[in-house]
Amino acid sequence: MKKMVLTLSLILVIALVGCVQEESIELLVPGNFKVVDDIVSFNEVDNATGYRIEVLNQETLKVKKYLVDNNQDLKGLNFEPGNYLIKIQAISNKANYKDSEFSGEIMYQVEDDSLVSLIEGILLTDNTKVKMFGRYFYNEREKQQYFYFTASGFEVKFIGTKLIMNLVTGINSSEKVPYVVVFIDGEEDPTKGETHALDNGINEIIIDGLSEDIHTIKVLKRSESTDSKTSIKSLETDGYFIENEPYKERKIEVIAASSSAGYGNLISNGVGDKTTANSDGLRSFATLTAKYLDAEINIFSASGWAVKKSPWHGNSNIPNKYDYVDVESSIRWSFNNYVPDIYVVNLGTNDWSYINTLSNSSERQEALENFINAYVDFIVKLHNLNKDASIIIVYGLMNETNIFEATNDVYQVIKDDYSEIDIHILQLPKANLSDGMGAGSHPGLVTHEKAALLLSSKIAEIKNWSID
Structure with missing residues (x-):
């Protein structure tokens, strides 16, 4: 009887020791987690065999998980443009180790590569963004879009509160200074537009204080081409340009x-x-x-x-x-x-x-x-x-x-x-x-x-x- 009790006690001790040995160790949460210029980085964790991010699309509220490596470019995951909240955890397939908790969330914004806030150079020839009126010509050497005759000019459509236009004219006598009129959001009456006389060289015209909304700005030349030549150097908004109306x-x-x-x-x-x-x-x-x-x-x-x-x-x-x-x-x-x-x-x-x-x-x-x-x-x-x-x-x-x-x-x-x-x-x-x-x-x-x-x-x- 005594021998049987000892045997049972021994079995119980072995079982307890086994339970202790099988208890998993939770991995540490990866520290210094950040995304800079689409590159994800973090402090690697001992005994981790991989890392997983959980991504929440703030617009759709959909959640997805991805395996990532340190210093990986997230562009390769082909996120749709939008705002995301991302958190990370360390994972392991080693015995006696278990995955870490997720880190705190960080913001990650995926920009639409098609969105443009600055139009200059060859982009000035994109007639879906810069709708030209009258006769025009892009000078590749000067990187400027010229517009010539009376009522020639351009129109842009954008989402934002401001438009900065850099327009250029040559050296003109005082009686031949070119005049342009700026029409905002569908205005067509030249007496209600903003009239600007262009000085020699680059002229910065700023239209600001607009509501955060869709706006159209049309600029037309009221002078004639034989008096002075005019061109567009650049167009910039604090938002982004969108496709013009036909x-x-x-x-x-x-x-x-x-x-x-x-x-x-x-x-x-x-x-x-x-x-x-x-x-x-x-x-x-x-x-x-x-x-x-x-x-x-x-x-x-x-x-x-x-x-x-x-x-x-x-x-x-x-x-x-x-x-x-x-x-x-x-x-x-x-x-x-x-x-x-x-x-x-x-x-x-x-x-x-x-x-x-x-x-x-x-x-x-x-x-x-x-x-x-x-x-x-x-x-x-x-x-x-x-x-x-x-x-x-x-x-x-x-x-x-x-x-x-x-x-x-x-x-x-x-x-x-x-x-x-x-x-x-x-x-x-x-x-x-x-x-x-x-x-x-x-x-x-x-x-x-x-x-x-x-x-x-x-x-x-x-x-x-x-x-x-």
């Missing part, structure tokens, strides 16, 4: 001289020379017509330029510069960038200014015939570039009565000899003192308004468009 369906192109650029139209008494300060192309008949028709506008114009020849620019004329981004450029424009539904052509005043300098009637008659032929050739060229577009010749704003007949002859030649061209003609109201005369006998604001109402009505009739 262009409007309706598209108009105006090919003209000074009036479409708003030459001196802020003068009301006809007294004084034209400057960029007293000229607002965003309030010209061309841009107003586009506004009334809710259409995009692309203007190709230059003061003093002619169809054939002018006293100021000789044989350098609109038709032989039309293929380029600017009348003073040798860089070719891609016509695929803008395909208008209708061309509005307003030329002839400067041709007459040259013709009027000729000494005898035979010379003037020959020059008029050259004008007609050049104008017809240009209309045919426009049609060949864009066979689906309508074309309307307009005249009369400058009261250029001596060339009215020749202008109507251009229309008639096209009508008679080129039946495939959808050609139209319209006489616009003339500049006059009772409506307020601009600089150099150019139309003032009231005349531009009247011309725009008449022209938009005519275009609506031609294209079967409604008018706002």
Whole structure:
């Protein structure tokens, strides 16, 4: 009996010793746990055979676990963009050791690589982020996006409270300083936009104090290209840029001289020379017509330029510069960038200014015939570039009565000899003192308004468009 008791006691002792030997040791929690530039790091733990992180997506509240190594790049785990809370534990498959508790949580943010807060360099050519208006060209050497004619410019859409724009212009005389107007969140009235005169060099324009929301900023040039050149150096927001809205369906192109650029139209008494300060192309008949028709506008114009020849620019004329981004450029424009539904052509005043300098009637008659032929050739060229577009010749704003007949002859030649061209003609109201005369006998604001109402009505009739 005594022997049996001893045997049972021995078995009990062995069992107790076994229990003690089988009790697992909990690993230490990894210390100094952090994620810097997507690299996870921590103090390694003795007897750990691996490490596990638990990741909580703060938006979806979903939890996932991953095995990681020290100094591992978490980008390889392909997290969706968002904010996460991460904690870590040491794990072991060794006998007599068990996994540690999880550490405290740390924040980990995964940014969307497609989100951009700074647009500069080649990114300026991304038309989904920087929507360009008018003719434009990216200069690779200067890393700047140039925009040229009146009403050219750009638009960006972003989420944030601030936009910083660095715009560049060259060395300009005081009367040729370029002006741009900034339109915020859909504003279209140039009198309600922010007007900025650009100094020589880089100009920083800051639009801030906006709500933390989606915003659109449009910047349009109210001056003309022959006065000064302008470009975008960089665009930056405290949030990020998002994709712009598509262009409007309706598209108009105006090919003209000074009036479409708003030459001196802020003068009301006809007294004084034209400057960029007293000229607002965003309030010209061309841009107003586009506004009334809710259409995009692309203007190709230059003061003093002619169809054939002018006293100021000789044989350098609109038709032989039309293929380029600017009348003073040798860089070719891609016509695929803008395909208008209708061309509005307003030329002839400067041709007459040259013709009027000729000494005898035979010379003037020959020059008029050259004008007609050049104008017809240009209309045919426009049609060949864009066979689906309508074309309307307009005249009369400058009261250029001596060339009215020749202008109507251009229309008639096209009508008679080129039946495939959808050609139209319209006489616009003339500049006059009772409506307020601009600089150099150019139309003032009231005349531009009247011309725009008449022209938009005519275009609506031609294209079967409604008018706002």
